[in-house]
Amino acid sequence: MEQQSTTLQVTFVNEADAPRPAPRARRQVTRELVTILRDLPEGHVARIVPQGQTQRGLKIAIGRIARHRGWSVATWTVPGDKAVYVKPVDDVESRTADRS
Numbered sequence: 343m344e345q346q347s348t349t350l351q352v353t354f355v356n357e358a359d360a361p362r363p364a365p366r367a368r369r370q371v372t373r374e375l376v377t378i379l380r381d382l383p384e385g386h387v388a389r390i391v392p393q394g395q396t397q398r399g400l401k402i403a404i405g406r407i408a409r410h411r412g413w414s415v416a417t418w419t420v421p422g423d424k425a426v427y428v429k430p431v432d433d434v435e436s437r438t439a440d441r442s
Contacts (some may be wrong), residue, residue, distance in 0.1 A: 375403065384430070390428060397419050
C-alpha cells in the first residue's frame with residue numbers, strides 16, 4: 343500500500359516482510375568516548391570526527407556520557423569542519439575517579 347504526500351513517499355510494509363534493524367555498536371562507542379574523556383590531559387582539546395553519526399548526535403552522546411559520570415565538558419563545532427571538539431572544564435582527578 344503506497345501513499346503520496348507533497349514531501350514524502352510512504353509505503354506500508356507488512357512487519358514480517360520488513361528488514362530487521364542492524365545491530366548498533368553503541369556500547370563500543372560509549373567505552374571509547376569514556377576513555378577519551380577520562381584520559382584527556384588538562385590543557386588539551388580532543389578533536390573527534392564522527393563516524394556514521396552527525397555532529398549533533400556525537401555532541402549529545404558526549405554530553406550524556408560526561409553528565410552521567412559527573413564530569414563537566416565543553417563541546418563545540420567549527421563551520422566547515424566535520425569534527426567535534428571537546429574540552430574538560432573540571433580537574434583531571436574528578437575524571438580519573440570514574441564511576442562507570
